[in-house]
Amino acid sequence: MNQSRSRRPTIIDVAKRAGVSKSTAARALTGSSNITEQTRERVVKAAMAVGYERNHLAVGMRSGRSGMLGLVIPDITNPFWADVARGAQDRAVRSGASLLIFSSDWDPAAESAHLRALRRARVDGAIINPVADNFDDLDRFGLPFVFIGSSAERFPDVSSVGSDIGQAVRLGLDHLVSNGHEAPSLILGPKSRLARARFLRTVHEHCVERDVDPAILALEDGEYTVEGGRHAMRRLLERPHLGHVAVFAANDMMALGAMMAGS
Amino acid sequence: MNQSRSRRPTIIDVAKRAGVSKSTAARALTGSSNITEQTRERVVKAAMAVGYERNHLAVGMRSGRSGMLGLVIPDITNPFWADVARGAQDRAVRSGASLLIFSSDWDPAAESAHLRALRRARVDGAIINPVADNFDDLDRFGLPFVFIGSSAERFPDVSSVGSDIGQAVRLGLDHLVSNGHEAPSLILGPKSRLARARFLRTVHEHCVERDVDPAILALEDGEYTVEGGRHAMRRLLERPHLGHVAVFAANDMMALGAMMAGS
DNA sequence: ATGAAAGCGCTAACAT
DNA sequence: ATGTTAGCGCTTTCAT
Numbered sequence: 001m002n003q004s005r006s007r008r009p010t011i012i013d014v015a016k017r018a019g020v021s022k023s024t025a026a027r028a029l030t031g032s033s034n035i036t037e038q039t040r041e042r043v044v045k046a047a048m049a050v051g052y053e054r055n056h057l058a059v060g061m062r063s064g065r066s067g068m069l070g071l072v073i074p075d076i077t078n079p080f081w082a083d084v085a086r087g088a089q090d091r092a093v094r095s096g097a098s099l100l101i102f103s104s105d106w107d108p109a110a111e112s113a114h115l116r117a118l119r120r121a122r123v124d125g126a127i128i129n130p131v132a133d134n135f136d137d138l139d140r141f142g143l144p145f146v147f148i149g150s151s152a153e154r155f156p157d158v159s160s161v162g163s164d165i166g167q168a169v170r171l172g173l174d175h176l177v178s179n180g181h182e183a184p185s186l187i188l189g190p191k192s193r194l195a196r197a198r199f200l201r202t203v204h205e206h207c208v209e210r211d212v213d214p215a216i217l218a219l220e221d222g223e224y225t226v227e228g229g230r231h232a233m234r235r236l237l238e239r240p241h242l243g244h245v246a247v248f249a250a251n252d253m254m255a256l257g258a259m260m261a262g263s
Numbered sequence: 264m265n266q267s268r269s270r271r272p273t274i275i276d277v278a279k280r281a282g283v284s285k286s287t288a289a290r291a292l293t294g295s296s297n298i299t300e301q302t303r304e305r306v307v308k309a310a311m312a313v314g315y316e317r318n319h320l321a322v323g324m325r326s327g328r329s330g331m332l333g334l335v336i337p338d339i340t341n342p343f344w345a346d347v348a349r350g351a352q353d354r355a356v357r358s359g360a361s362l363l364i365f366s367s368d369w370d371p372a373a374e375s376a377h378l379r380a381l382r383r384a385r386v387d388g389a390i391i392n393p394v395a396d397n398f399d400d401l402d403r404f405g406l407p408f409v410f411i412g413s414s415a416e417r418f419p420d421v422s423s424v425g426s427d428i429g430q431a432v433r434l435g436l437d438h439l440v441s442n443g444h445e446a447p448s449l450i451l452g453p454k455s456r457l458a459r460a461r462f463l464r465t466v467h468e469h470c471v472e473r474d475v476d477p478a479i480l481a482l483e484d485g486e487y488t489v490e491g492g493r494h495a496m497r498r499l500l501e502r503p504h505l506g507h508v509a510v511f512a513a514n515d516m517m518a519l520g521a522m523m524a525g526s
Numbered sequence: 527a528t529g530a531a532a533g534c535g536c537t538a539a540c541a542t
Numbered sequence: 543a544t545g546t547t548a549g550c551g552c553t554t555t556c557a558t
Contacts, residue, residue, distance in 0.1 A: 057534090
């Protein structure tokens with residue numbers, strides 16, 4: 001207990017215990033060649049004995065690779081990004097890496113601060129769902145990275161993964177129309193979001209194809225959250241209108257909020 | 264573009280540019296005393312000019328503090344832990360730290376691997392929702408840490424934060440009883456989980472107080488997930504029984520699954 | 527107030 | 543096959 005509280009053992013402790021030089025110990029531990037099976041065993045045993053654990057800070061320092069990856073998303077609390085985070089984490093672990101996760105909360109300033117943190121931490125790469133409109137420091141970013149989300153298309157040079165919003169909207173509308181709802185009310189995200197424009201554009205196209213005037217559709221905005229959906233739904237319900245038979249929300253959180261708008 | 268792709272600037276680059284020694288540059292940048300306001304300005308300006316960003320690996324190496332914290336939870340995909348993660352992350356960022364998040368997926372082996380990763384990364388501390396029954400390496404863990412969850416009470420010496428399951432169950436049952444449901448069916452977590460025993464014990468107490476025989480309560484187990492709740496509910500519905508008027512599930516995910524059991 | 531130098535733990539190039 | 547040494551980028555004595 002008293003010994004276990006002391007300084008963490010270094011490779012030198014291992015080397016001493018095994019009676020070899022620290023480079024030999026390193027070779028044995030990294031699985032390098034040029035090492036007698038006998039000495040390797042001795043070193044490994046010594047490492048176990050002293051409870052040695054390689055210091056990744058030191059390794060990163062020497063190698064220039066920290067073994068860490070970054071993930072910057074708007075909000076880990078949203079199930080969509082929780083799934084993203086989970087997938088990223090599993091993949092990272094499988095490659096022996098760790099994942100630093102940051103939620104920007106749709107705040108460009110926070111996002112920028114998080115990116116700085118990632119650079120200082122010397123992560124080997126990052127996955128980013130950008131919320132900033134202008135990513136002008138992009139070329140100076142200096143980190144390998146991939147974008148997530150539709151806003152990524154503002155940066156055609158950057159690799160990105162996004163949802164096919166157009167197809168999603170079409171599938172949703174097809175479903176509603178086939179159930180007799182020709183003109184569902186809409187609950188969309190904030191005006192600043194690119195995904196919103198994409199959503200709306202597809203709705204318009206779909207309407208035109210059906211000879212429905214898009215202008216008759218009731219529409220409300222809100223944050224991409226349960227609360228946002230709830231408030232938007234309330235505003236819809238307040239309208240002097242014959243009642244909203246069907247509502248199409250931009251994501252699950254908003255839909256949930258809309259369903260709860262009564263309470 | 265070509266220059267920006269080159270080696271990240273170090274404090275030496277800053278020092279050179281400012282025409283001082285690297286130690287002076289360090290002093291200026293760390294806000295140390297004993298520095299002329301004039302030279303500090305010059306150094307700061309030089310740092311900006313070359314796009315200097317402090318290398319946290321190196322800092323951690325020297326100081327022994329990595330500026331990173333660890334979070335090990337069963338599953339980031341569960342909204343409860345997503346909230347936990349969000350809170351931890353916000354707090355960490357406020358202290359200038361970063362958060363390494365790991366999901367163990369209820370797998371003790373994965374948990375143990377993640378803890379090893381945290382030690383190697385030299386995190387300054389960790390928040391852990393343990394899933395392993397035996398945490399016998401606890402004294403050798405060698406990291407400052409806090410536990411989350413009811414399983415933490417197996418380790419009375421460890422600081423922990425948990426929910427008051429007893430009170431939660433009582434509130435839930437009170438609500439049901441006051442709505443006329445004297446003997447709700449139960450959907451609980453896996454038998455291995457300590458929280459389940461706690462839940463069940465409180466239900467029994469509550470029943471006894473109401474002169475209800477706990478044995479008449481229908482009860483099903485499942486994983487703490489939407490799927491687990493759905494399956495459990497299906498099994499409940501299959502029972503030759505007069506129908507389940509009320510169901511009390513152990514968490515929101517299971518309740519959601521139960522509600523969806525028909526589809 | 528500033529510079530020179532040591533050292534954190536590790537690995538790889540360079541001896542032997 | 544193994545030992546010696548340099549150096550990753552930083553902060554902090556210790557001199558001056």
